[in-house]
Amino acid sequence: MKSNIFVVAAVAVCLSSCGFTVPVAVISSNGEVMRGTATAAVSGGSFTVAGKLKGKETKCAGTYNALDQSVTISMPVQCSDGRKGFVIATxxxxxxxxxxxxxxxxxxxxxxxxxxAAAAF
Structure with a gap:
């Protein structure tokens, strides 16, 4: 019985912290590229990109519900220079x-x- 509890606890810890990370590339209309990653885990999702945006070095990040199974999701984004907005991902x-x-x-x-597709950038 104790070994079953240990296995369940180990699986729960892994699910709450394990996840997967994919590359992200943001491409502005003038050709500037910001690169970063998005990570999804049971505990939540997050993304971070960095690079030039409108000629300024900028870092932007946000979080999302990684368990949302919708094809299209919306998430807030906050940038290091004070700008903020929304990301619509399909x-x-x-x-x-x-x-x-x-x-x-x-x-x-x-x-x-x-x-x-982002791995090519």
């Missing part, structure tokens, strides 16, 4: 690859890809 059937659009409160918009 996932492919495998839920690991996809693309989307970023819209920030200063009017900045950019496209992004994640998963296999």
């Amino acid at each position: 996932r492919e059937a495998n839920k690991v690859d996809g693309s989307g659009r970023v819209r920030l409160n200063d009017g900045t918009e950019a496209d992004f890809v994640f998963g296999k």
